Amino acid sequence: MYCFMLGLPDITVIVVGGAVLIIFFLLIFWALSWKEAGV
Amino acid sequence: MIAEPVEVLLVAVYFVAMIAIGVWASKKIQSMSDYVVAGRTLGFWVFTFLMIGSVASGMSLLGVSGLGYKYAWPTIWEQLAVPLSIGVCIIFFGVKLYAISKNSNFLTVQDYFAMRYESETGLRGLSAIAGIAVSMIYLAGQYTAISIVLMWLFGIPHWAALLAGAAIVTAYTVIGGLYAVAWTTLVQGLILIIGVVIMAPFVIDAAGGFSAVNEYLGSIDPTSVLPWSTGQGAVFAPEYIVSFFLLLSIGLACAPHVINNVLAAKDPNYFKWTPLVAFIIYGIVMFLLKFSGFAGFVLVNEGIITLPAVNNASDFIFLYGVKHAFSSLMLWGIFAVIVLAAVMSTTDRLMLTIGTYFSWDIYKKILRPTASDDKVLKVSRISVFSAAIITLLMALNPPDMLVWLIWAGIGIMFATFAVPLMAGLYWRRATRQGALAAITLGLGSSLVFGGISYFKIASLPVHFSLYGFIIALASMIVVSLLTRPHSDEVLNKTMTGWYIRKVE
Numbered sequence: 001m002y003c004f005m006l007g008l009p010d011i012t013v014i015v016v017g018g019a020v021l022i023i024f025f026l027l028i029f030w031a032l033s034w035k036e037a038g039v
Numbered sequence: 040m041i042a043e044p045v046e047v048l049l050v051a052v053y054f055v056a057m058i059a060i061g062v063w064a065s066k067k068i069q070s071m072s073d074y075v076v077a078g079r080t081l082g083f084w085v086f087t088f089l090m091i092g093s094v095a096s097g098m099s100l101l102g103v104s105g106l107g108y109k110y111a112w113p114t115i116w117e118q119l120a121v122p123l124s125i126g127v128c129i130i131f132f133g134v135k136l137y138a139i140s141k142n143s144n145f146l147t148v149q150d151y152f153a154m155r156y157e158s159e160t161g162l163r164g165l166s167a168i169a170g171i172a173v174s175m176i177y178l179a180g181q182y183t184a185i186s187i188v189l190m191w192l193f194g195i196p197h198w199a200a201l202l203a204g205a206a207i208v209t210a211y212t213v214i215g216g217l218y219a220v221a222w223t224t225l226v227q228g229l230i231l232i233i234g235v236v237i238m239a240p241f242v243i244d245a246a247g248g249f250s251a252v253n254e255y256l257g258s259i260d261p262t263s264v265l266p267w268s269t270g271q272g273a274v275f276a277p278e279y280i281v282s283f284f285l286l287l288s289i290g291l292a293c294a295p296h297v298i299n300n301v302l303a304a305k306d307p308n309y310f311k312w313t314p315l316v317a318f319i320i321y322g323i324v325m326f327l328l329k330f331s332g333f334a335g336f337v338l339v340n341e342g343i344i345t346l347p348a349v350n351n352a353s354d355f356i357f358l359y360g361v362k363h364a365f366s367s368l369m370l371w372g373i374f375a376v377i378v379l380a381a382v383m384s385t386t387d388r389l390m391l392t393i394g395t396y397f398s399w400d401i402y403k404k405i406l407r408p409t410a411s412d413d414k415v416l417k418v419s420r421i422s423v424f425s426a427a428i429i430t431l432l433m434a435l436n437p438p439d440m441l442v443w444l445i446w447a448g449i450g451i452m453f454a455t456f457a458v459p460l461m462a463g464l465y466w467r468r469a470t471r472q473g474a475l476a477a478i479t480l481g482l483g484s485s486l487v488f489g490g491i492s493y494f495k496i497a498s499l500p501v502h503f504s505l506y507g508f509i510i511a512l513a514s515m516i517v518v519s520l521l522t523r524p525h526s527d528e529v530l531n532k533t534m535t536g537w538y539i540r541k542v543e
Contacts, residue, residue: 007253008112008264015266016115020322023119027126027315034311 046192049372053379054207057223061211064218071403071412074216074419075146075395076303085221086304087313090125091321092224092384093297095231096177100381101184102445103325104357107332108339111256111263113275118329120287122321126314128292133301134310134540135464139533140302148298148460149400155463155533156471157525160405162459165475167400169455169482170295174389174396175430177294177448181386182434187351188378191358192371201431204379204386209427212387212394213420217303220387227380232324234377238370239327242360245343246334255337282501286446290453290504293460296385296392328357335360394423446502447489454485454507458515466519467535473519481511 006013068074081089096102106114136151145151149170153163185204186197193200211219246252257264268275275283291297304310335356338344344359346352361374398419403410410418458477462469485507490496492503499506530536 005250007250007257009257012112012264012266016112019116019119023123023318024315027318030126030130031311031315034308 043372045369046372046375049369050192050375050379053376056226057207057211057383060223060226061215061219064211064215064222067218068216068416071399071415071419072146073218074416075391075399076299077217077221079303080305081221081303082305083309083313085225086300086309087317087320088225088228089221089300089303089388090128090297090313091317092228093300093388094121094124094291094385095228095321095324095381096181096184096385096445099231099325100235100328100357100378101187101354103328104332104335104360105351105353105355107329108335108356109332109353110268110275111260111333111336112265113263113268113273113280115266115329116280116284117287118322118325120284121291121325122318124288124291124297125317125321127288128297129301129310129314130539132293132298132460132464134307135534136298137301137304137307137310138540141307142532145302146399147302147395148295148456149396149404151533152459152463152474153404155525155529155535156459156469156474157529158471158475162471162474162478163400164405165478166456166459167396169478170396171393171426172482173448173451173455174295174393175426175433176451177296177445178386178389178393178426178430179433180444180448181382181389182430183351183444184354184382185379185386186434187354188358188375188382191347191355192375198435201434204383205427205431208383208386209390209424212390213423216419217391220391221303223387224384227384230377230380231384232320234374234380235324235327238361238364238374238377239331241364242331242357243327243334245360245364246337249330252330252333252337255340256333259340276500278500279502282505285508286450286453286502286504289457290449293456294449294452295396295456296388298460299392299395300388331357331360338363390423390426393426394419397422397426443493447493450502450504451482451485451489451507453504454481454511456481457508458511462515462519463533464535465537467530468519468524469515469535470519470522470524472522473515473517476518477511477515480514481507484510 067078072078103117106117136148139145139151143150143154149163149167152166153159156162182201182205186200189195189200189204190197211223243249243252247255253264262269267277267280335344338360339346339356344363346355346359358378362371365371365374398415402418403415455478458481459474462477463474485504488499488503488506492499
């Protein structure tokens with residue numbers, strides 16, 4: 001199957017898009033879990 | 040092509056501006072700490088851009104699009120791993136190193152090694168020499184990138200282009216230290232981001248737009264639009280991509296010129312958002328560059344543009360794409376400045392790293408402990424200058440692909456520094472002998488495997504640096520377990536343990 005907007009196979013959109021989202025959420029999680037005290 | 044006066048003028052204005060920042064920065068330098076870590080005064084944006092600029096190298100504009108042109112979508116992981124390396128550096132290494140350095144007044148990562156592994160000369164010297172060696176290999180790649188731009192723009196020979204680029208970077212780095220490097224990087228980073236965000240869409244549009252480019256790639260070779268390559272002789276097979284991802288994300292994170300930046304931040308609270316902000320900013324830039332490389336493939340394959348007949352032709356793809364998309368001479372001049380900005384932002388940081396490692400870790404800490412700050416500063420400036428000359432000689436004969444040279448540099452950093460750094464910070468059992476073995480065998484074996492890969496003695500399924508990393512890891516574990524651990528006092532002082540930060 002081809003993703004009709006991007007001209008790419010679905011697997012590429014899912015794998016690459018998924019990896020971007022996972023990294024994005026992990027970095028947000030890191031920022032939100034930061035506590036002022038410490039270091 | 041032969042440059043028009045307007046282009047020469049734009050490049051000249053850019054060069055003068057960089058030197059002016061260097062002169063301004065030189066006035067702030069009173070001590071070695073000012074020169075090496077900018078007196079630990081960098082604010083959020085200067086710090087964030089310094090991190091981006093240190094990883095945004097010649098590879099960003101030339102190598103990234105060159106690789107995309109050659110291998111298409113399976114190379115896309117580069118665009119995630121490189122921006123992520125900033126977060127990896129800060130989260131896994133930076134937060135802890137910063138905290139330890141605050142208490143112990145470190146200037147370099149070698150200071151940390153010396154303290155953690157209780158080795159004032161042996162490990163410090165070895166890691167400084169290894170740091171200088173890998174920075175030089177990486178630097179040779181950067182100089183090649185500067186030369187590609189100047190050759191293209193002014194039609195001058197490779198050696199003359201190298202000399203012109205190196206002279207400017209050396210000048211402002213020598214006079215202004217990290218202040219100059221950080222502030223020029225802020226300016227260079229902004230030029231790079233704005234320039235790529237404006238120009239890349241035009242290149243992609245000239246090839247018919249994003250979807251059309253992908254459809255074209257898929258029609259020529261259906262595997263080129265998949266997230267990894269398959270079949271016989273596939274370069275970017277899944278196992279290679281894993282090694283590639285580790286190499287770029289961890290290798291860059293522990294690269295001497297990147298990790299030393301965390302010691303220059305004014306406030307550790309910057310470590311909260313810098314990983315995400317840097318990932319987004321640099322991620323957008325890198326994706327646009329990669330897509331321009333895809334577009335370049337269409338333009339070349341359709342005979343719309345022709346690459347020069349040189350052995351590293353693919354590195355020229357973005358330059359020729361822009362040349363095709365824009366007819367205005369003025370824009371070409373601006374574009375040349377953008378490329379130079381990207382390349383120089385890493386080059387200057389690397390040269391400063393070499394200068395610091397030699398003057399601080401080797402000269403001051405090993406050879407002449409009684410040397411005054413002024414004297415060390417002078418040695419540092421001389422070593423930056425010497426590093427420039429040696430690397431210029433190394434860059435005279437560039438390999439086929441710029442990206443190969445740059446990856447080799449990062450790969451050797453990965454094999455040499457990742458293990459002693461990670462084990463030092465997180466494993467209380469890691470010992471000095473383990474670290475010495477890891478650095479020596481990591482560096483040695485990655486050079487051997489790099490040679491095997493470069494001279495095509497055997498075909499390796501993963502990037503050569505992964506072998507070096509595994510050998511370094513195994514030697515660290517085995518040798519550490521066979522030798523006596525360090526005292527609890529040292530381990531507590533260096534915050535060694537299975538945590539990133541302790542919140543009171």
